[in-house]
Amino acid sequence: MNILWSILLGLLNAVVVGVLVRRTITVGTGALRNTIVSLVIGMSLWPITLQAFEMFGISQDGDIPWIEMSFPAVMVFLLVFAWLVVIQMVVLLAIEIVLPSGSFSHFARSVSRVPTWYRRVSRLSQIQRILLKFGLSRFMRPRIPTLRVSTREIAKTTAEAFAAAGVTFVKLGQFIATRADIVPAEFVEEFSKLQSDVPPVPFEDIRAELEDAWGRSVTEVFAEFDTVPLAAASVAQVHRAVTLDGTEVVVKVQRPKLRKQVRADSDIIMTLAERLENTAGWARTIGVTSIARGFLETLGEELDYRGEVRHTIALREATAHHEDSVVRIPQVYPELSTERVIVLERVRGVPLAKAGPLLEELSDIARADIARDLFLMVARQVLIKGIFHSDLHAGNIMIDASGRAGLIDFGSVGRIDRRDRRDIAMLLLAFEHQNSEAAMNAVLDIFGTPVGVDLRSMQRDIGQIMLQFEGGMPGGSSALFTELLAFVIDQGFEMPSAVANAFRAISTLEGSLTKLDPSSDLLVMVREHADELLAESRDLHESAENLSLYVGSTLPVLASLPVEVSRVVKHLQDGTLDIGTSGLNIDLIKTLVRSTVDQFIQVIIATALILGGVLMMSANFGPPLAPELRVFTYFGAWMLLIGFILSAVVIAPALRERRFR
Known part of the structure; x- marks a missing residue:
């Protein structure tokens, strides 16, 4: 009989705990642990109740009290049941603090990730050995203030370590070389030399990738396909092919297993960047973590060739009206291009970086024509169209013996809006005409005005830069952009990424x-x-459209201006003008104060109930409810119980916020 009562009361307790208690304390503590705790404690409810009956003289020797003693028995049973429920609440909260919900499932998921963790740890160990080999570990520790470290030494050693660490780190170095706006010139120079000298992947290893992308065999897509690549780089390799209609093209295919390595290296790069910022002052100065995060975003875009297809089409359309140019952009075949494969019209010739003997055979006029048309193409992209090839180094420009050129590798493309395009054009013209005021206005429009800046002093500084380049360009125009970048950083301006890309594109073009x-x-x-x-x-048509848009958006504001001015004047006269405080949410503050006060009041009430309950239980007087139980003691136990419940209600939301964080 007692066993049956224990089971029934255990199930009843499970329902109460599973429904009422979880809603009261507003913390989801997990169905499994709720069920186990409530069944264990619930099945002990009846034996504990029988012990209470004996202790208070309601029954003896475990006998069940009947009708003549039913009221005291019921009252004691309810008290015991309520206290066991509260005990379960405390137990569940304690378990939640020590072992939050989801810990077991998280552990199970973690076990499945052990192979991935092993590969990551192995790769991290390999990189750490490289750091030790090149002596970089000494730059990752706090240094004695009087011991100065050469920035050139750090940059050169880091570049060598990146070259040894593999594809992802070579790409990281190349990316750092593009951030002349925030990275010291020594890093830009050393990292610009980084190239990944990697052997090509055998064709059989990439055949499956190609056929999976096209859904058919290579021979069904192309009449000819050279299995020996024309070029191999760290991310992809390029094969020559001929389409079924006889057009010569190149097929750029990503290296197999590259993304898996990049994912593993990405975690390591962020870990190393955070460690550097925590331990090395020079790393905090240049913002290593920010650079690493930007690089990973750029690399992710570069590994998706669908973006390169869009870029190539957009740049080709931007130069479609200048067919007489000796510089051209190849046609792309989007129907044959995928996330990891891109097919382009073949641009014949050799890269400008290796075209020394070929350039010597060309006349000065032919070389000047290529330079002029290349400048005009990039200038139109940056200053007119707003989309430009942002990485026109000598390896991405092809030159042929007929005196023509073509651009390749459109993975890195910049975009810039109309206003910034106009300001960059005005800045270049201002430097050419030695007009420091016009240059200052262009700079302020591009970058904004820092707090507390002295405009006259700024104009003088710009004038000094202009005087350095008056009558000639020592070091080329790239030196001018280096000076401008240093000026922008020293003045406390924030460099927009689009403008930084445009500056870099123009500076790279100079070389x-x-x-x-x-x-x-x-x-x-x-x-x-x-x-x-x-x-x-x-463009007259475009200018007319912009003027119409501007007028349409401005007229309503002008029409309402007299009414708004009148309203402000009236408030001034009444003394009721209220100026809003930017960034201050009054409703949020009110809600925060109200919730804080409510919790404080609950804490006071809970404390009072607990103290009152203890005092009433210790008093032990009043009419007897049972032979060994006084009324004051009984109700004191209830008061203490309610105090504990209210305490749990106050603590539970804080626990929930902790878990969510």
Whole structure:
């Protein structure tokens, strides 16, 4: 009989705990642990109740009290049941603090990730050995303040370590070289030399990738396909092919298993970046973590060739009206291109970086024509179209013996809005005409005005930069952009990423133009073609549309201006003008204060109930409810119980917030 009562009361207790208690304390503590705890404690309810009956003289020797003693028995049973429920609440909360819900499932998932963790740890150990080999570990520790470390030494050693660490780190170095706006010049110079010299992947290893992308065999797609690649890089390799209609193309295919390695290296890069910022002052100065995060986003986009397809089409359309140019952009075949494969029209020739003997055979006029048309193409992209090839180094420009050129590798493309395009054009023209005021206005419009800046002092500084380049460009126009970047950083401006990309594209273009034609000068070209470029940027139809849009958006504001001014004046006269405080949410503050006060009051009430319950139980007087139980003691136990419940209600939300965080 007692066993049956225990089972029934255990099930009843499970229902109470599973429904009422979880709603009271508002913490989901997990169905499994709720069921186990409530069944165990619930099945002990009846034996504990019988012991209470004996202790208070309601029954003897475990006998069940009957009708003549039913009221005291029921009252004691309810008290015991309530206390066991509260005990379960405390137990569940304690378990939740020590072992939050989901810990077992998290552990099970963690076990399945052991192989991945092993590979990551192995890779991290390999990278740490590389750091030790190149002596980089000494730069990752806090240094003695008087011991100065050469930035050039750090940059050179880091570049060598990146080259040894593999594809992802080579790409990281190349990315750092593009961030002249926030990275010291020594890092830019050393990391610009990084190239990944990797052997090609055997064709049989990439055949499955190609056939999976096209859904058919290579011979069904192309009439010819060279299994020996034309070029191999860290991310992909390029094969020559001929389409079924006889068009010569190149097929760029990503290396197998590359993404798995990149994912593993990405976690390691973020770990190393965070460690550097925590331990090395120079790393905090240049913002290593921010650079690493930006790199991983860029690398993710670069590994998806669908973006490169869109970029190539957009750049080709942007230059479609200048078919007389000797520089061209290849046609892309989107129907044959996928996330990991891209098919392009073949651009014949050799990369400008290796075209020394070929350039010597070309006439000065032919070389000057290529440089001029290359400048005009990039200038139109940056200043007119707003989409531009942002990585035109000498390896991405192909030159052939006929004096023509073509661009390749459109994975890195920048976009810039109309206003920034106009300001960059004005800045270049201002430097050409030695107009420091116009240059300052362009700078302020691009970057905004820092707090507390002295405009006259800023204009003088810009004038000093101009005087350095008056009558010539020592170091080329790239030196001008280096000076401008240093000026922007020193003045406390924040460099927009789009503008930084445009500056980098123009600066990189300068080096390629110098290889093509050593006598070329970027600012001279700006002066010679300024009228032509400005005329192209002033499209009458587009200007009329913009004017119409501006008028349409401005007229309603102008129409309501008199009413708004009148309202402000009235408030001034009444003394009721209220100025809003930016960033201050009054409703949020009210809610926070109200909830804090409510919790404080609950804590006071809970404390009072607990103390009152203890005092009433210790008093032990009043009419007897049972032979060994006084009324005051009984109700004191209930008061203490309610105090504990209220305490749990106050603690539970804080526990929930802790778990969510």
